[in-house]
Amino acid sequence: MALALTPLSVPGDAGRLIAGLGDRAELHDLYDPTGSPVYHDLSVRDTHEVRELIAQVRRTPGDVLELAAGSGRLTLPLLALGRSVTALELSEGMLGLLAERLAESPARLRERCTPVHGDMSSFALGRRFDVIVLGTTTISLLDAAGRAGLYAAVREHLAPGGRFLLSTAEIAERADSGAQTDAEAVFEVTGAGGSDYRMHEYWPAGAETRTVTIxxxxxxxxxPVTVCTTTVGVLPADRLATELEQAGLSVLARHPLPAGGSRHHDVLLEAGVTA
Ligand SMILES: C[S@@+](CC[C@H](N)C(=O)[O-])C[C@H]1O[C@@H](n2cnc3c(N)ncnc32)[C@H](O)[C@@H]1O
Structure with missing residues (x-):
């Protein structure tokens, strides 16, 4: 579904570009049925945080619940570990792409995956898991109420001794890194299918949100010109750690992740239910 389009829907140069396109621009959420294949094309070969996440999951045996699984970028490596994976995802478009990838995968992987249509901020699956994963800094898509719902649901679904692994941006490093800190950065990227994209990331220093427009x-x-956009909250690891503690989930370790781009580093938080 195209979003209501106004020049102010997207900030910065990307917004001006959209305004200049007038009614030729068709603006979509990055995870809606039109945006999902674009996200998939750009992310399917992205190995960011996969190795680190898998190393941590490996340390806790048992079944995995993956939240916001998308088209399976992390799901397939989790299945390859030999685990049973319940892959929860809100977008029907993403779930369709995940189903296609599973259909192309060996039966020994496919048979251990249970895709579920659901909202990570409010879910009740009626069972517990040894590991719950929320990767790709996806917690940044939730507002404060959504995160409170997420933490409560994670507590309800985590088995005794289980681990909640979630990645977020390590904002503190951004100021020290000497990396580019312009409000808007533009990247030229090629998707796995060979399509070329121009990606704008609008993130003024200190801003509470970051907008990516493709x-x-x-x-x-x-x-017509298809334009896909998503706006996410900027959630420093310290703030998340405080929220997790308040929700009865103790942060047991912080595992650094390689730079996700020139503008920020990420960290993988490892949490467990507070004793
Ligand atoms: C950044 S993508 C990450 C997808 C996948 N984990 C990956 O690494 O490619 C964020 C995903 O979160 C999904 N999502 C957004 N809000 C959600 C919610 N409330 N509950 C479940 N999934 C959600 C989107 O549809 C999208 O697939």
Whole structure:
């Protein structure tokens, strides 16, 4: 479904570009049925945080609940560990892409995966898991109420001694890194299917949100132009750790992740239910 389009829907140069396209621009959420294949094309070969996440999951045997599984970027490596994985995802478009990937996967993997349509901020699966995973800094899609719901649901679903592994941006490092700190960065990227994209990341220093907007590259001179966007909260690890503690989930370790780009580093938080 196209979003209501106004020049103010997207900030910065990306917003001005959209305004300049006028009614040729078709603006979509990055995870809606039109945006999902674009996200998938850009992420399917991205190995960011996979090795570190898998290393941590390996330390806690048992069944895995993966939240916001998307099209399976992390799901397939989790299945390859030999675990049973319940893959919860809100977007029907993403679940469709996950189903396609599972259908192409060996039966020994596919048979251990249970895709579930659900909301990570409010779910009741009627069982507990040894490991709950929320990767790719996806917690940043939830507001405070959503995160409170997430923590409560995680507590309800974590087995005794289980681990909740979630990644977030390590904002403190950004100021010290000497990396580019312009409000907006533009990247040219090629998807796994060979399509070229122009990606704008709008993130003024100190801002509470970050907006990623993706155009085809080059932008065609005529006809409709599909533009996909997502705005996420900026959630420093310290703030999340405090929220987790308040929700009865103790942070047991912080595992550094390689730089996710020139503008921020990420960290994998390992939490367990407070004794
Ligand atoms: C950054 S993508 C990560 C997907 C996948 N884990 C990966 O690494 O590629 C975020 C995912 O969260 C999903 N999502 C957004 N809000 C959600 C919610 N409330 N509950 C479950 N999934 C949600 C989106 O549809 C999208 O697939």
């Amino acid at each position: 155009f085809p590259a080059p932008i065609p001179d005529s006809g």
